[in-house]
Amino acid sequence: MVVEAVVESQLLLQLDTITEGLQIALSWPVIGWMAVGLLLGIVLGALPGIGSPVGMAIVLPLTLPLDATSAVILLVAIYSGAMFGGSIAAILINAPGTESAAATTLDGYPMAKQGLAKNALAIATTASALNGFLAAIVLILISPILIGVVLAFGSPEYFLLAILGISLITIVTQGSLVKGLVAGALGLMISTIGTGILSPTPRFTFGQFGLYNGISFVAALIGMFAFAEMMKLAARSQIAESDIELGGSIKDGILTVFKYPKTVLKAGLIGMGIGMIPGSGATTSTFVAYAEEARSSAADGRFGEGDPRGVIAPEGANNPTVSGSLVPTLSFGIPGSGSTAVLLGGLLMHGLQPGPTLFGDQLQITYAIFISLFLSNILIVLVGLSVIPYASRLTEIDTNIIIPVVVVLSFIGAYTLNRNWFDVAAVLALGVLGFYMVRYNYSVIAFVLGIVLGPIAEENFFRSLQISGGSYDIFFDPINRPLSFMLVLGIVFILVGPFLKPYVERTLDRT
């Protein structure tokens, strides 16, 4: 009886919070910023070379005058919109606006060449929005479970989780484990510049007052994602002009999606599942969804020659990846991709602490974010389908027009943060570093995660030591801190696993 009453009161409390979240998401100006973000995301996603991380990074400092909820919802809407926008360039000019749309080119572009560009764009819009919509519902439904997990974490666990996140990213992203670890540790190291967290000691400032506040992680995000991406774009040769005409039918495209419900649902599950893994974004999920569809429908498929399922699968996976990646970002502060790393920066910049706070006192904001994701997927259908007739114009914009504008916005945006010239210099320096990190397969996300989570990791590290009276045993206590102990085991497994792999394989071969 008592248990039932407690469960009932908890459910009512959850329902109240969801209602509060709905009210926030539908209130003005929040809903206005959501629409602006969505449009901006579609446009930025459609411009070749500009994706959601670049768009979100340059918009991030501009959100300073906004309230926290509006700012975060604006960023989430850009993220969601760019996922769809990226498919426009992928289908019409075979040059994906975002990396996550690369798999769409495989069948989207051949469809466009066959005079079915409108069909392909409508399939992309519908599959992306439909699954995004479903994934947002799943996200809202699983939130109560997440709350329980998040609230079980304390200081030692948060420190270890930051280290586990960086370690995990190093094995999820391309490149060697050592490169990933160097990138993550470098981020953590740079985050220590400025006044100490526990004692007011200026560290590595060398007498420069501009460095007393440290290097802003937002400036680092702008440098790593916007400036470095512009360097990459400058190096790229001009995209050959497309001779695609916007033929086909939007209605037929929409109906095609409903002909393949299994493909749609499978893509959604893949997208959401992979999105939840730190470090693996929509680029991975879309290729996995495409490969799975090509494998399971190989008998009657014409993959690579304009099979509509080849558009449904990657597009159906991209938006659920957004929902999936919000789980580790909001609950533990571990971003799943470049875009969620920028989102994490946005949360921290506006004083929203991922973890217990967002799933405790500020739970209504978390629900507002989830609900806005749900609403933005409805808007994607309306906006996405109406921009199809004009879509090709976006893809015709010369990248050399985009670059100086992004550079100007990056510098001004960085200066806006603290009126500090060191932040602008950081954009330039970290941009160049980011360019070479990408070129030589060093995980930029691990670096960014390090710089964003550095202060949190350091604070929790020392708080843990204060709790234990300076003893490191607090991290290795399986009886009193089993969660902490499991996280240590996880880190050890990730770091030592690759060393043991050859021996394990040899032993297995022998047996």
Added chain:
Amino acid sequence: MSIKNKYEQATPEHVMLVVLLVLSVVFLIEPIVSNYPDDARVFPQMTAAVVFVGSLLLLVRNYLPGALGTVVNESINITTSDSSAQEQVAQREAEQTGSAPKRTLGREYGYEVNDTVFMVVSSTIYFFAGWAAGFLFVTPLFVLAYTTWFRIRTAVGVGLAVLSTVIVYLFIEFLLLPLDQGQILDFSPFLEPIGLVVGVI
């Protein structure tokens, strides 16, 4: 192999690793030299130690023995997707991308300047000029120079320069940022009449 040969074989990655190595040494030594208290010293030194060891291993990875060499060099990816699909995309992108280099002012006059180098150098000049004279008046010059170099139509270049200047001006007006003042030159008196007009509107 002579030192000269090794120097010639150095890639930007080697330069980056040497920079990281030097940086990590600074983060290891500076807390000792400046006598930081324990709670300000341990964490940066811990992370710097990882950067130092990792960069060193990567720098000498071709000379590492057996298992250590394999671990440092081997690429690990637990979410590897269908690589054939990814290769197909890369191949198509290469086909779609024009092979001819971009038209630039330099190439027209017979000077070969790498496009990325031009972008970074012009942005660096823009940063220093902005620092010295404020971003407001430097921004249109940067945008015009960039678009002219890449032979963008003059009307488009001028339009972009005006748009960028308006964006900077909006930052000054609404976020009250001193972007019309540099560390050396101050152009704010020139803006006072415009500010009055905007105020009246």
